[in-house]
Amino acid sequence: xxxxxxxxxxxxxxxxxxxxxxxxxxxxxxxxxxxxxxxxxxxxxxxxxxxxxxxxxxxxxxxxxxxxxxxxxxxxxxxxxxxxxxxxxxxxxxxxxxxxxxxxxxxxxxxxxxxxxxxxxxxxxxxxxxxxxxxxxxxxxxxxxxxxxxxxxxxxxxxxxxxxx
Amino acid sequence: xxxxxxxxxxxxxxxxxxxxxxxxxxxxxxxxxxxxxxxxxxxxxxxxxxxxxxxxxxxxxxxxxxxxxxxxxxxxxxxxxxxxxxxxxxxxxxxxxxxxxxxxxxxxxxxxxxxxxxxxxxxxxxxxxxxxxxxxxxxxxxxxxxxxxxxxxxxxxxxxxxxxxxxxxxxxxxxxxxxxxxxxxxxxxxxxxxxxxxxxxxxxxxxxxxxxxxxxxxxxxxxxxxxxxxxxxxxxxxxxxxxxxxxxxxxxxxxxxxxxxxxxxxxxxxxxxxxxxxxxxxxxxxxxxxxxxxxxxxxxxxxxxxxxxxxxxxxxxxxxxxxxxxxxxxxxxxxxxxxxxxxxxxxxxxxxxxxxxxxxxxxxxxxxxxxxxxxxxxxxxxxxxxxxxxxxxxxxxxxxxxxxxxxxxxxxxxxxxxxxxxxxxxxxxxxxxxxxxxxxxxxxxxxxxxxxxxxxxxxxxxxxxxxxxxxxxxxxxxxxxxxxxxxxxxxxxxxxxxxxxxxxxxxxxxxxxxxxxxxxxxxxxxxxxxxxxxxxxxxxxxxxxxxxxxxxxxxxxxxxxxxxxxxxxxxxxxxxxxxxxxxxxxxxxxxxxxxxxxxxxxxxxxxxxxxxxxxxxxxxxxxxxxxxxx
Amino acid sequence: xxxxxxxxxxxxxxxxxxxxxxxxxxxxxxxxxxxxxxxxxxxxxxxxxxxxxxxxxxxxxxxxxxxxxxxxxxxxxxxxxxxxxxxxxxxxxxxxxxxx
Numbered sequence: 029x030x031x032x033x034x035x036x037x038x039x040x041x042x043x044x045x046x047x048x049x050x051x052x053x054x055x056x057x058x059x060x061x062x063x064x065x066x067x068x069x070x071x072x073x074x075x076x077x078x079x080x081x082x083x084x085x086x087x088x089x090x091x092x093x094x095x096x097x098x099x100x101x102x103x104x105x106x107x108x109x110x111x112x113x114x115x116x117x118x119x120x121x122x123x124x125x126x127x128x129x130x131x132x133x134x135x136x137x138x139x140x141x142x143x144x145x146x147x148x149x150x151x152x153x154x155x156x157x158x159x160x161x162x163x164x165x166x167x168x169x170x171x172x173x174x175x176x177x178x179x180x181x182x183x184x185x186x187x188x189x190x191x192x193x
Numbered sequence: 194x195x196x197x198x199x200x201x202x203x204x205x206x207x208x209x210x211x212x213x214x215x216x217x218x219x220x221x222x223x224x225x226x227x228x229x230x231x232x233x234x235x236x237x238x239x240x241x242x243x244x245x246x247x248x249x250x251x252x253x254x255x256x257x258x259x260x261x262x263x264x265x266x267x268x269x270x271x272x273x274x275x276x277x278x279x280x281x282x283x284x285x286x287x288x289x290x291x292x293x294x295x296x297x298x299x300x301x302x303x304x305x306x307x308x309x310x311x312x313x314x315x316x317x318x319x320x321x322x323x324x325x326x327x328x329x330x331x332x333x334x335x336x337x338x339x340x341x342x343x344x345x346x347x348x349x350x351x352x353x354x355x356x357x358x359x360x361x362x363x364x365x366x367x368x369x370x371x372x373x374x375x376x377x378x379x380x381x382x383x384x385x386x387x388x389x390x391x392x393x394x395x396x397x398x399x400x401x402x403x404x405x406x407x408x409x410x411x412x413x414x415x416x417x418x419x420x421x422x423x424x425x426x427x428x429x430x431x432x433x434x435x436x437x438x439x440x441x442x443x444x445x446x447x448x449x450x451x452x453x454x455x456x457x458x459x460x461x462x463x464x465x466x467x468x469x470x471x472x473x474x475x476x477x478x479x480x481x482x483x484x485x486x487x488x489x490x491x492x493x494x495x496x497x498x499x500x501x502x503x504x505x506x507x508x509x510x511x512x513x514x515x516x517x518x519x520x521x522x523x524x525x526x527x528x529x530x531x532x533x534x535x536x537x538x539x540x541x542x543x544x545x546x547x548x549x550x551x552x553x554x555x556x557x558x559x560x561x562x563x564x565x566x567x568x569x570x571x572x573x574x575x576x577x578x579x580x581x582x583x584x585x586x587x588x589x590x591x592x593x594x595x596x597x598x599x600x601x602x603x604x605x606x607x608x609x610x611x612x613x614x615x616x617x618x619x620x621x622x623x624x625x626x627x628x629x630x631x632x633x634x635x636x637x638x639x640x641x642x643x644x645x646x647x648x649x650x651x652x653x654x655x656x657x658x659x660x661x662x663x664x665x666x667x668x669x670x671x672x673x674x675x676x677x678x679x680x681x682x683x684x685x686x687x688x689x690x691x692x693x694x695x696x697x698x699x700x701x702x703x704x705x706x707x708x709x710x711x712x713x714x715x716x717x718x719x720x721x722x723x724x725x726x727x728x729x730x731x732x733x734x735x736x737x738x739x740x741x742x743x744x745x746x747x748x749x750x751x752x753x754x755x756x757x758x759x760x761x762x763x764x765x766x767x768x769x770x771x772x773x774x775x776x777x778x779x780x781x782x783x784x785x786x787x788x789x790x791x792x793x794x795x796x797x798x799x800x801x802x803x804x805x806x807x808x809x810x811x812x813x814x815x816x817x818x819x820x821x822x823x
Numbered sequence: 824x825x826x827x828x829x830x831x832x833x834x835x836x837x838x839x840x841x842x843x844x845x846x847x848x849x850x851x852x853x854x855x856x857x858x859x860x861x862x863x864x865x866x867x868x869x870x871x872x873x874x875x876x877x878x879x880x881x882x883x884x885x886x887x888x889x890x891x892x893x894x895x896x897x898x899x900x901x902x903x904x905x906x907x908x909x910x911x912x913x914x915x916x917x918x919x920x921x922x923x
Binding site for chain 1: 824825826827828829830831832833835836837838839840841842843844845846847848850852853855856857859860863866867870871873874875877879880882883885886887889890891892893894895896897898900901902903904905907913
Binding site: 120121124127128131132134135 | 808811812814815818819821822
């Protein structure tokens with residue numbers, strides 16, 4: 029059952045990203061991204077991180093993607109982008125990415141033999157994460173709230189129309 | 194209170210700094226007050242320190258104030274330290290007093306000049322440098338002052354730099370001085386090599402203690418003296434001084450008569466133990482001095498430019514001072530320096546007053562009969578002339594007589610004879626100047642004549658004060674025949690050197706001779722220029738060659754031009770064309786073009802496209818991880 | 824249970840794919856999305872290792888990464904909007920102000 033789910037989600041995730049690479053339409057790109065993030069959330073849930081999975085779906089698939097779509101609609105490129113002229117960048121960047129993936133997988137060699145640990149009771153439950161966040165990680169948590177506030181103010185200041193004097 | 198003497202040079206320095214920074218923004222009146230006030234304060238401190246010095250027991254001389262270590266590189270050590278002893282005291286008093294009077298005079302003389310604040314900046318800077326020169330306690334710091342006064346001299350000679358001749362004269366003074374200064378610097382280096390310290394007390398100890406050989410002492414003494422011939426305008430480096438008269442007249446009075454040009458005499462007196470130790474060097478000093486005294490006086494005979502006559506006179510008088518130093522009578526040399534400072538600055542300032550009256554006229558042939566127009570300038574000028582001519586009871590008589598007596602007493606009869614000959618010439622040319630300027634027919638242009646006026650009080654009052662000193666300054670150094678006790682100056686200075694003594698009778702005889710000589714010169718001038726005014730032109734036509742040689746200053750300038758200046762210019766041109774243009778410019782341009790080329794190549798990496806940067810970044814990551822893995 | 828190396832390999836592959844997307848796409852918005860994909864790939868590795876080490880710290884870090892990503896997305900998109908206002912384009916070729 030778990031294997032099935034894992035492979036299903038992996039294929040959906042990888043497939044949607046490949047689709048993103050292949051598609052030119054930005055709106056489709058955004059939808060495919062939602063799909064990728066959602067399947068990623070599923071993977072998180074498989075790894076006993078239900079809270080993070082929920083956050084992933086709410087924030088990424090909900091908030092950030094909505095933002096993306098807003099921007100895409102505001103920019104509103106009617107005619108799609110012209111095809112990439114420099115074809116060699118596809119192959120070159122693809123090659124380098126393959127090399128990078130190979131290197132990363134090679135570096136994971138040591139983890140192949142690690143036995144999967146048995147699922148633990150309540151691991152990753154909102155209660156436990158919440159307790160950690162409000163005790164050990166209180167300061168970073170508070171700082172993050174300030175960071176988000178700064179980002180909101182910054183975004184508003186950047187986009188706001190300047191009043192003509 | 195005797196500890197404040199180190200402030201003496203720094204008050205004018207501060208004033209110069211303020212004027213240099215804010216000068217153009219300040220009102221003229223304020224500039225005048227500040228510039229004169231600073232020098233007056235220096236003079237006041239000098240007097241206070243002088244009184245303090247008199248109250249200090251003599252074994253504590255010199256008072257030294259060490260401000261800080263200036264240079265310390267291995268064996269070479271120089272402090273910024275000032276000293277105050279009788280010699281420095283005399284110089285500081287003279288420099289600050291004459292300097293103050295000339296500052297005041299300049300207020301009137303330069304009133305209309307547009308470079309007013311610049312002028313006073315330079316003048317204050319000069320005062321600072323000169324005071325630093327005379328108060329430095331080591332030869333390196335003295336050299337700083339020495340170069341400082343040279344720089345100010347250059348700046349002030351070329352003060353009216355729009356005038357080509359002024360700019361050239363400034364350049365000439367600077368370059369000629371460089372020759373002397375190079376030798377001076379060599380002398381300093383030899384002092385450091387052989388003595389190991391530039392402090393004057395250390396030099397005196399080393400020379401007195403026999404730490405240096407006769408040969409080394411002679412070498413150092415001669416090198417330093419070459420520096421002195423440059424600064425003090427002696428043969429063969431005197432050529433710059435007559436041209437220096439291109440500067441404003443008060444500058445000629447202060448720098449090129451009263452103070453800076455006597456720096457060489459001060460230096461020899463300061464290092465008297467060195468010159469006393471090396472007989473050969475002293476002989477050279479005396480001989481150069483005596484030759485210069487006569488040689489410059491002969492050139493003064495035929496000049497028509499009022500300031501040039503005085504310039505040659507200055508060269509000649511400094512020659513006398515060197516005679517004094519050369520024969521071991523350092524006090525006599527310093528005494529003449531001290532009296533000369535007053536009467537020569539008086540003569541220059543009075544000449545400036547004449548020029549002022551005649552709208553800048555310098556040619557004596559276009560003067561004459563000015564006596565009645567300039568009721569204050571004439572008598573003061575006359576006092577100065579009498580003093581320099583060596584008429585008894587005036588300051589110049591006492592000091593010149595002291596020098597000549599010492600020379601005679603030392604057995605230097607040839608030098609004494611040259612000195613006497615110079616004295617005749619001196620009396621002659623200075624009274625020629627008087628007669629041509631103030632007596633006889635009025636030869637001015639009519640439009641000039643209309644505007645003749647006596648100078649304002651700000652100019653005449655310094656003249657009167659200086660006239661007073663020109664008359665009275667000699668009474669602190671009366672000749673030995675009137676009693677040793679009376680020579681206060683001698684007892685105060687107490688410089689080394691062995692002054693030979695001669696019998697009373699001979700000394701009286703020498704005094705009579707110099708009196709006779711002075712009057713002979715004056716009488717000759719009277720005869721030539723008042724009684725028989727046709728004689729000079731007759732003489733000139735009778736001995737045309739001699740006249741021409743004298744008038745053209747022995748063609749020395751032409752010789753120097755041909756021998757040194759032109760060859761230097763030619764050589765420089767050659768080097769410029771072949772070395773500078775091709776090698777140096779080529780190297781510079783090559784560097785620039787190769788930088789440009791590599792910049793062009795490298796700028797391809799700076800495409801401005803995010804992806805290219807990211808690609809390079811990614812490549813780096815891949816290579817780095819690969820390196821970690823394998 | 825599924826071995827953790829599966830997840831890690833998946834994470835590496837997703838990262839490489841995100842990289843490819845970044846280089847292949849030419850408009851800023853999609854490139855930005857590609858960056859988000861790479862961030863998520865890293866998150867996956869974190870969660871996997873948290874499970875393997877049975878420590879919740881990894882999950883907390885992912886939580887922070889997500890918040891920071893949200894902040895970053897808002898500011899980044901604002902900047903993209905500004906660029907579009909000025910250049911009337913979001914193509915990277917058109918943005919080469921720093922060209923040497």
